[in-house]
Amino acid sequence: MDSAAIVGMGMTAIEKNKTGDNFADMAWEAVNLALADAGMSIDDIDNVVTTSNDFWDGRTISCMAVSDASGARDKNVSCVEGDGTFGAFYGLTRILSGAYGTTLVTAHSKGSESVSSLITNAAFDPIYERAIGMDMISACAMQANAYQHRTGTTARQLARVSVKNHGNARHNPKAQLPMAITVDDVLASEMICDPLHKLDCSPVSDGCCALIIAGRDRVGCGTKPPVWIRGAAFCTDAYHLGDRDLSRAAALTRAARKAFAMAGITDPSGQVHVAELYDAFTYQELMWLEAMGLCADGQAGKLVEAGAFDIGGRLPVNPSGGLLSGHPVIAAGLIRMAEVVRQLRGEAGGAQVRNPTVGVAQGVNGLCGQSHCVWILGT
Structure with a gap:
């Protein structure tokens, strides 16, 4: 397309x-x-x-x-x-x-x-779930626990995402939170909702x-x-959290497969050169990578520790700093698309990936990634 x-x-x-x-x-x-x-x-x-x-x-x-x-x-x-x-x-x-x-x-x-806690609490079912008092953070903490339990992903691996993305933001003049931090800094930050520390969460923006x-x-x-639109697709999963396997993102997998098929991409992990993903929380970057087929299931944590998703790595992910470095909620996914455009034009400055010709951008709606929209962009 x-x-x-x-x-x-x-x-x-x-x-x-x-x-x-x-x-x-x-x-x-x-x-x-x-x-x-x-x-x-x-x-x-x-x-x-x-x-x-x-x-x-x-x-x-x-x-x-x-x-x-x-x-x-x-x-x-x-x-x-x-x-x-x-x-x-x-x-x-x-x-x-x-x-x-x-x-x-x-x-x-x-x-x-x-x-945000009042707004995202209103996203829950008004009869059975809203009165419990949950919001997006507590729901995503449940999802993070489910994902870690199934895949064995560790807290230090989640923290490595925060270190990478805040570090990347130092090259992005538009970013809100450029920081040089360590894994220990992330793990020592305030616990917001187990297992999510403050530096595992995106800021108000x-x-x-x-x-x-x-x-x-x-x-x-x-x-x-x-920058040509090679493929685009979206898919929605069940509304009630209990009707989904929260440790997986089935809707994202379906949307990504459709978008990659439109673009003629048969090996996403080898054919995509840069990815801007919706990392509202650290675990999401790893979970979305696996769901999209950009790495093997359960392996994203090990790969981020090895530097595979750094700006100079095998597949640079969120070289702009991602949402962890600035999260204006409704604009977030469109910004991901704009950042891929910058990369494919060679305009990303210190965050520039080497010679990218294909990039993927992702947006999310709903609790715990209920809906996903995937874009494949290319030169």
Whole structure:
């Protein structure tokens, strides 16, 4: 599938608290950076897709706060609720339908204005589960325990993910938490919910990202080399946690297989050169790698200890620093796509992977990775 490409990208810096910016300010910045990156004006954009969430924005019809700032005046505009990768997927379908030549996709979040425990508690079943008081962190702690029990992955191996990603963030001027830390530092940090220490968890963050997708006949409108969309797929698992094997990510496996098949990739671990994955917690990077077939089941912990996923390793994973170094919730997956674009263009500076031509980006919706969206991008 090579009839659409990403021709422009822009993102704000990811920060703990953008006190001087509202939702529209962030969208305006990201959109104008994307337009400048593509060498286009808003008149070159046929339609707009905004990605937001009423709960995280604290208002109904949350797309209204950013539509104008996203350049939607006199254009067809739609809103997708959830992670930015799903918004981009909808934007891609609009291109592939033949109805539009270019689509601008935005995704924003201000975690600093939210109470994540209340918001994610509301994701649970209101009759049987919500009153227990669980939230995303406690649910993911359950999943981390299940994953570690099944695979034998150790706490030190989880901590190595944090060390790697915070270290990678030192090369990313947009990252929120660039740090030089050790495995012992991670294990000595506050226990948030067993087995997750504070440095096993992503931070509260504000940020926005914008991408411009163009059909083949409009790719020439951009000034940067196009990054082609080789494959894209999403899949959703059961809603109730008890209806799933939490130690595995079956929906991600199915989505990845579909996306790799579209891209003609038969050996993901050998044919993918860079991966930007949704590492809201350290265990997730390892679990998602295995579920996608980027390494053998149960082996990701050993491989991260051996340096296989470092910037100079066999398969660099989250060279940008990932979500552990900055996690604006709704924008997170779209940022993963933008970071792969930077890598494939050779624009990642000190985080640049050597000669990548194929990259994978992933986004997540729902509790414990209920839904996954996978993108295969290439030059």
